[in-house]
Amino acid sequence: MKAPHHRVYVVRLRNPRRGDRREAFYVGMTGLPIEERFANHKRGYKSASVVTKYGVELAPEWYEDIPAMPYSEAALTEPALADELRDRGYLVYGPTARKAQPRRTLRGRRRTRFR
Helix, strand or coil: CCCCCEEEEEEEECCCCCCCCCCEEEEEEECCCHHHHHHHHHHCCCCCHHHHHHEEEECHHHCCCCCCECHHHHHHHHHHHHHHHHHCCCEEECCCCCCEEEEECCCCCEEEEEC
16 A cells, blocks of 8 residues: 655745735645645646746645645645635635535626635
């Protein structure tokens, strides 16, 4: 059996939303060393565009105490960490474990939005 090697990580972003003064982060997971994954993001290889464009640095204060784990556990931890940062008031790009709630648009059509 393979040793657990997936990690959850957080990238500090230069806020892509003009006028929004909140600190911004991207939350992801990887089976690679975290520094290598961040380098891949920055060079555009298998990357989230928000990290390629706005990624500043890794934010280990949010993930350094989270140990390596199997993929299935990391897939649950990633959205949980993202939601925790949202609950603390940060702007977060990444997955959510929350159910999508429909909202009305100006034209009366329904759109799905995560809250």
